[in-house]
Amino acid sequence: MQLLREVKEKCCLVMQSPGGPDEEVKTNKGNIETLKKGVRHALPDGTEIVMSEEKYLAPEILFSPERAGYDFVGVHEMLFSSIAKADVDLRATLYGSICVSGAGSKFVGFASRVLNEVVNKGLENVPVLVECSGR
DSSP states (O other), X not given: OHHHHHHHHHHOBXXXXXXXXXXXHHHHTOOHHHHHXXXXXXXXXXXXXXXXXXXXXXXXXXXXXXXXTOOSOOHHHHHHHHHHTSOHHHHHHHHTTEEEOSGGGGSBTHHHHHHHHXXXXXXXXXXXXXXXXXX
């Protein structure tokens, strides 16, 4: 398990666009070759693995679990739904102090993706702050 955690934390990145690497290029004006470029990681036995699109697809399950066949909503939807259940007077305060913790929050780009997804829900004039513990 420690090996998997290490590979996940060193190699995986969260896309800022939910559509995959091609959509990421359009949205963030990136370079498709850079996005698809493999990340190398040496295993304890000396074997080297290369993760290309997998480095994005693994964390994407947190935002689009249906891609892996799961029947529940992504973390951003759960967050939005939870805050929507709070008293109306508290919602702005809650949006302004989102703190995410746990192993998935250690992915590079996780906090900014959560922020983008929450803001894209149509919040106007509500300051949103997302912080991840453990980074």
